[in-house]
């Protein structure tokens with residue numbers, strides 16, 4: 001029977017797959033066969049819904065019932081109750097944290113309410129391995145419109161007018177980039193389009209989710225870019241650590257070829273386009289555009305000086321457009337709905353939406369897409385559902401290792417490219433890490449610098465040596481060996497690196513340090529001058545002490561201490577030998593009388 | 600095989616029902632009572648027929664859903680039809696034959712099939728359209 005009365009969507013994103021969603025799909029089919037309703041229910045394995053923490057996630061339509069943490073042992077009951085008897089299975093329906101609210105439909109969840117999904121429109125909605133699903137959701141109508149009714153310049157004009165800016169970090173106007181590449185002269189006529197799906201920012205998984213959830217939208221958008229600039233060959237550079245994304249993209253490419261949507265003379269026009277995947281080894285610097293092109297060409301993934309810019313001399317020395325996955329993710333919607341529609345979303349100079357991977361100290365970790373101009377407060381408290389355990393918000397880091405932090409006083413800043421730069425951070429590719437009172441900002445800065453220092457390709461000395469010096473200073477501050485003037489030394493080094501590093505990695509590496517010094521200078525000072533870590537994170541600055549008045553002398557702590565640092569006589573107050581103590585915290589947890597404290 | 604534009608359109612048309620299901624349809628929502636009592640009373644064949652008829656008539660905007668016990672077991676199988684505004688008509692003691700007529704008249708042209716509604720069974724003449 002053709003008619004499907006109900007659909008059961010099972011998340012096949014990386015998060016849910018790792019918590020066992022593929023087993024669920026099998027189990028569901030088995031149960032449907034048992035009840036003889038396989039032909040009236042459609043089982044769809046989708047990409048990420050965005051709430052990976054709650055995985056495996058299952059949604060049943062037409063009700064839109066949102067089930068979380070579904071295990072294969074639940075499937076028998078779920079199918080019988082919901083799909084045979086029509087009674088949603090309350091036990092597994094997701095309840096939002098905090099408010100005791102019991103939403104029945106996915107659209108009622110606070111997590112989705114404030115979102116606006118343009119790039120993620122199909123993620124968690126269609127089966128990414130079935131081209132017909134994408135086509136059914138108006139897929140490949142944008143390239144049809146472009147090829148049959150628009151000139152390349154008209155396409156570029158629409159993208160320009162939309163105000164779309166690059167989502168890979170820099171925020172460069174996409175239409176302008178296409179124009180430059182369109183105008184660039186290639187002696188043999190060869191030009192390339194490329195997609196940056198390297199996504200090296202720790203904690204980010206926006207691009208992966210788009211590739212996993214809606215790979216055809218990337219193919220279609222790159223075809224449109226190719227038509228606009230006069231190219232017939234594209235490359236997608238994906239990191240090899242994304243096996244599901246790579247597999248789905250390859251399936252999508254194969255299907256598109258089979259349908260004639262990639263290949264020669266698409267829709268019987270003069271336009272031909274072919275797309276190839278190139279795997280990256282996962283070095284952060286390979287996300288930098290010139291390093292990425294070197295890598296695609298089979299050379300070492302090292303940045304090369306700009307100019308020449310890729311628009312003039314890119315891949316294999318030919319004019320090349322390179323855009324981020326999410327940037328491409330907006331293209332079909334702009335073509336179909338018009339530049340004006342897109343420009344109506346967002347702020348004056350940042351149009352459209354931004355996808356963020358929300359993580360850290362937040363209730364709803366996951367993937368979300370918000371209109372530009374949404375405030376951090378809305379993201380943290382409404383979409384993110386607040387901070388766990390009633391802790392206080394301290395700061396959020398955007399832009400990953402190239403960005404900076406946004407303190408509590410800036411919670412109401414509308415998030416867009418320019419505002420983030422003005423407050424010392426940057427949009428970056430979309431990692432958004434929330435920190436609470438238990439995070440030490442010096443330690444956060446050390447973490448990011450450790451990352452960039454490690455990822456520095458070493459080609460230029462300011463970055464190679466400068467970041468190492470900075471890291472050494474940060475480490476000694478955290479170890480309680482900071483000296484007067486360290487803050488200024490960090491600032492001087494930072495300015496030097498920013499001014500002279502060859503590529504963006506080095507130029508932006510000092511940002512997390514500068515921004516934490518700017519907003520949390522008192523924490524640096526506490527570490528350096530008072531040898532204290534106010535958040536209680538930096539181990540070397542912590543002292544464990546036993547309160548003589550309340551210690552009952554039971555000796556439990558001494559038994560738990562792995563360093564044999566605690567001693568004493570039974571029934572008399574015990575003491576900690578700070579020289580032996582390794583600050584593991586085991587004694588605090590062990591003491592039944594709360595007599596041990598850390599400061 | 601490369602697909603022509605017409606073939607792509609055909610795929611789109613074929614998919615439209617499934618897609619509407621995920622986006623939320625605007626048309627009638629038909630709900631069949633399918634708890635134990637409903638199933639015992641023959642709700643399955645009613646629902647299967649309903650799906651067939653909806654598909655055969657190309658009613659892509661119509662949602663067929665099922666629900667648990669509607670609460671009046673002696674009237675099962677019960678089929679409720681909600682319109683876009685949430686107005687409800689309840690059909691009782693449904694059979695596959697009756698479904699054909701409900702689809703033809705109510706779902707296709709908006710005419711409630713009075714003789715199958717709750718009003719007749721209760722022996723009283725009340726308006727068959729009850730606000731949900």
Ligand SMILES: Cc1cc2nc3c(=O)[nH]c(=O)nc-3n(C[C@H](O)[C@H](O)[C@H](O)COP(=O)(O)O)c2cc1C
Pocket residue numbers: 165166167168169170171172196197198199200201284285286287288289290322323324325327328429503504505
């Ligand atoms: C160290 C470094 C890492 C980068 N990593 C990425 C990345 O993972 N993904 C990405 O799209 N852009 C990354 N970029 C930015 C790219 O160089 C480039 O600006 C971007 O891909 C252009 O696409 P867009 O205009 O669509 O944003 C990185 C830049 C630097 C300096």
Ligand code: SF4
Pocket residue numbers: 285303455456457458459460461463464501502503504505506507
């Ligand atoms: S700035 Fe750093 S990563 Fe970039 S080229 Fe120089 S050494 Fe390599």
Ligand code: SF4
Pocket residue numbers: 544560561562563564565566576580581582583584585586587588
């Ligand atoms: S913190 Fe660990 S090492 Fe130090 S006294 Fe307590 S248990 Fe022993």
Ligand code: SF4
Pocket residue numbers: 546550551552553554555556557558573574590591592593594595596
């Ligand atoms: S466990 Fe607590 S009460 Fe017992 S000896 Fe240690 S500090 Fe004192």
Ligand code: FES
Pocket residue numbers: 011012013014015016017047048049050051052053055056057
């Ligand atoms: S992977 Fe399933 S919700 Fe993200």
